[in-house]
Amino acid sequence: MPELPEVETIVRQLRNYAIGRRIDKAELLRESMLKRSTLPFDDFFRNCSFAKIDRRGKYIIFSLDNGSRLLAHLGMTGKFVVSENENTADKHLCSRYIFDDGGCLDHIDIRRFGRLETYRENESIPVLERLGIEPLSDDFDASSLKAVISTRNGKTVRTRAIHTLLMDQRLIAGVGNIYASEALFRAGIRPVRKASRVKKKELPLLAESLKKVMEESLEEGGTTVSDYRRVDDKPGNFKEFLRVYGRAGEPCRKCGTEIKRIRLNGRSAFFCPECQR
Numbered sequence: 417m418p419e420l421p422e423v424e425t426i427v428r429q430l431r432n433y434a435i436g437r438r439i440d441k442a443e444l445l446r447e448s449m450l451k452r453s454t455l456p457f458d459d460f461f462r463n464c465s466f467a468k469i470d471r472r473g474k475y476i477i478f479s480l481d482n483g484s485r486l487l488a489h490l491g492m493t494g495k496f497v498v499s500e501n502e503n504t505a506d507k508h509l510c511s512r513y514i515f516d517d518g519g520c521l522d523h524i525d526i527r528r529f530g531r532l533e534t535y536r537e538n539e540s541i542p543v544l545e546r547l548g549i550e551p552l553s554d555d556f557d558a559s560s561l562k563a564v565i566s567t568r569n570g571k572t573v574r575t576r577a578i579h580t581l582l583m584d585q586r587l588i589a590g591v592g593n594i595y596a597s598e599a600l601f602r603a604g605i606r607p608v609r610k611a612s613r614v615k616k617k618e619l620p621l622l623a624e625s626l627k628k629v630m631e632e633s634l635e636e637g638g639t640t641v642s643d644y645r646r647v648d649d650k651p652g653n654f655k656e657f658l659r660v661y662g663r664a665g666e667p668c669r670k671c672g673t674e675i676k677r678i679r680l681n682g683r684s685a686f687f688c689p690e691c692q693r
């Protein structure tokens with residue numbers, strides 16, 4: 417699933433490609449993908465261009481020049497791909513934006529766990545309001561990490577595994593199992609350790625590791641394990657720099673011990689039994 421660095425890579429490329437181009441026609445090929453709408457899909461984009469494209473957590477927010485917004489989540493296998501020819505159609509095409517200069521933006525999703533929602537100018541987007549802190553923001557550090565892994569809505573969450581907490585979108589937005597596993601390796605903390613057992617002195621390194629691994633991945637255009645592609649349909653290059661994720665059975669790059677994979681809350685977590693306690 418695309419996580420923060422992958423979605424941010426897509427957003428940056430989309431800005432270069434799509435902002436300011438007039439949309440001649442928008443097509444919704446998979447109606448089930450549109451979970452919330454204000455107008456019929458094509459009417460929503462009529463006589464518009466993309467004015468702004470932003471990211472919040474793993475969501476992409478396309479703002480139109482009339483103030484309306486399209487919210488997109490890529491789910492497991494979603495991607496936005498630039499095409500200069502509208503006659504080439506992928507069979508997994510979900511929505512398509514044809515520009516008046518002939519180019520088009522294809523939204524493709526093989527497994528269709530993604531979603532689209534449309535909003536008028538002043539409508540709030542509830543799902544964005546429920547998201548936690550952005551790990552690449554200046555506000556994210558050891559003390560904000562301590563605050564978010566201690567309580568949520570006044571309820572203690574410290575009995576849950578730290579790996580599960582890092583991936584809770586309501587606490588920290590944009591982290592999935594790739595970067596949760598990688599950050600915990602760098603911080604020397606086992607994924608299964610309860611949040612209450614993470615020591616105060618370990619938090620600065622954990623916060624810094626999470627930030628750093630995402631920034632490094634962003635520089636490489638994200639991590640492609642299987643389906644993630646950039647807007648130019650090329651894979652991200654960070655996979656070869658992963659230290660634990662997807663490396664079960666292989667030797668730890670630091671100590672040579674075999675990397676283990678476990679299931680935590682239904683998700684895979686990878687760790688080195690020697691380097692992480």
Ligand SMILES: [Zn+2]
Pocket residue numbers: 668669670671672673688689690691692
């Ligand atoms: Zn190791």
